[in-house]
Amino acid sequence: MNPALGYGTGFGWAPDPRYPLRDVPAFEVEYDFCSARDCQVGFDTWNHVDSTWTNVSYTNCDIDILVEPGETRTLSCNPCSECNPPISVIITNMASGNSFPGS
Numbered sequence: 001m002n003p004a005l006g007y008g009t010g011f012g013w014a015p016d017p018r019y020p021l022r023d024v025p026a027f028e029v030e031y032d033f034c035s036a037r038d039c040q041v042g043f044d045t046w047n048h049v050d051s052t053w054t055n056v057s058y059t060n061c062d063i064d065i066l067v068e069p070g071e072t073r074t075l076s077c078n079p080c081s082e083c084n085p086p087i088s089v090i091i092t093n094m095a096s097g098n099s100f101p102g103s
Contacts, residue, residue, distance in 0.1 A: 015047050017075035017089050018082075025049045025094045031056055041066045045095050046073070053100035065102065069095050 015022055029051040035058070036042030042058035044066045045051070058064040071093050077083030 015075060015091060017077045017087055017091075022075065022089060022091055026051060030054070035059070036061055036064075043100070045098050045100065046093055047091075048095050048098050050097040052098070056101065065100050067095070067100075067103075068093055 015024070025047045027049050029048055031043065031051075031053045033055045034043075034053075035056065037059045038061070040062045042061040042064045043053055043056060045053075046066070046068065053065065056065075072090050073093070074088060074090050076086065076088040078086040
């Protein structure tokens with residue numbers, strides 16, 4: 001997207017590609033009075049279940065709140081991130097029941 005904004009997510013949750021952790025969503029997480037600035041994605045709802053984003057703000061982000069129910073992502077892990085042998089898996093977004101601005 002816009003390389004001038006840098007790379008990454010302001011606030012998100014990164015699932016672990018190892019079994020059984022890859023099948024565990026972020027459940028009932030509360031983001032309250034958090035802000036994201038100068039980023040590609042301000043807040044990512046990926047794999048959050050029954051979570052809330054309240055009083056959040058985002059400034060100069062390509063995407064304020066990323067919502068991708070049912071989409072897939074490829075996760076990988078190598079010896080530097082505790083996976084030996086390296087692995088790569090595709091997971092499906094389990095996000096549901098979330099509340100955020102605009103929902």
